[in-house]
Amino acid sequence: MSKDSSIKITTVLLSAPDALKIITENDHVLLFWKSLALKEKYFNESRGYEIHMLDSAMNITAYLGNTTDNFFKISNLKLGHNYTFTVQARCLFGSQICGEPAVLLYDDLGSGGDASALQAARSTDVAAIVVPILFLILLSLGVGFAILYTKHRRLQSSFTAFANSHYSSRLGSAIFSGDDLGMWFFLPGQIPQSQGLD
Template sequence: MIPDNRLPPRHLHVVRTGKTSAVIKWESPYDSPDQDLLYAIAVKDLIRKSDRSYKIRSRNSTVEYTLNKLEPGGKYHVIVQLGNMSKDSSIKITTVSLSAPDALKIITENDHVLLFWKSLALKEKHFNESRGYEIHMLDGAMNISAYLGNTTDTFFKISNLKLGHNYTFTVQARCLFGSQLCGEPAVLLYDELGSGAGASSARAARSTDVAAVVVPILFLILLSLAVGFAVLYTKHRRLRSSFTAFANSHYSSRLGSAIFSSGDDLGEDDEDAPMITGFSDDVPMVIA
């Protein structure tokens, strides 16, 4: 039995939203109804200013209903009431927008730039290529936004960029109704100094700056290596000369032996001097 005070459906809320659908849920005006209840659902499109209505019967205490044929990025006002009763419950729903195009990149030409991106139809089954894309630009130096146009291709040519300015480009699924029902934007920052000769001059200047830093460092490294090799070579020559002089002074090629003196018996007879023999003329050796 329906109460006399005409209670509206209770706890109306959104369970989940998608790009083209939304699931809503509510409870009956009173617990455990003993008969089917007729609910009227009105869906008002807040962007296109159109209305749709549905009816559903249910004896359950909790009712769930799926709204279909919605538009991505749309805004709706949903009203649920019991039969033709005057009191109702309502909520506002915003569907999920189309995704942003992937792989947005820029290529610089002599007098213009080209924007490239992947087709949105590759990941959005609800997107038709005939809808196209729209491109916007923000001039960061002057803080001015501009609408550059739309295209059904996956590239866009942009000319007349100013020297010394930085730009932010956005690409999104084309808006369908009064700059609404748009896709999510893909954003790309372009901070080159300009286009054409200006950009070439800027790139040349940056190359010169890099060379001015790298070349002296490489020269210092090579100079350090050359000095190091020179020092090692000098020490090697000196050590070899010292060894040759030492060997020549302590080896007798006539006797075929090396003679070492302790220094304590200088002036004594030669037969008392310690002597080490057995060295070959071909391989002189010194034992210290």
């Protein structure tokens, strides 16, 4: 007695992974992309992704492998070569059912071998702008505090000189006439002696 078995195959064409980008490390590059499961209800992460590479300098296309992750490490790239990477849902049944490929051009001269140099140059440019601005801000604050301190000392000296010039040693108090402030001031604990009118 034979038992029939059936396999359910979905022929729905899967779209390309979104947000394919590349990050350059010291001796390799990393491809990153968003999971197809976020927008494709028929896609199962266990199916995985296929990664292909085209070396335009040598006109060679290579299959790099597959992964169930959302990233893939690529090593042994040659300086001066331009590469085109494609990421797609893994093909099923002898490459009969595949997803649409996401394509990314990697220019080794522009973004690969000189990536660290470009990043360092950008950091230097930012530092060249930020450091002088911070220095000017600190210098302005320092000058402002110096001016305020100088004015405070002058005001304090002027008031001390003014109070000393109006100090009465006979009464033991500083007396300010109405011409000065419009009223009388006395030191604490000092009460002026009332003087009778002749």
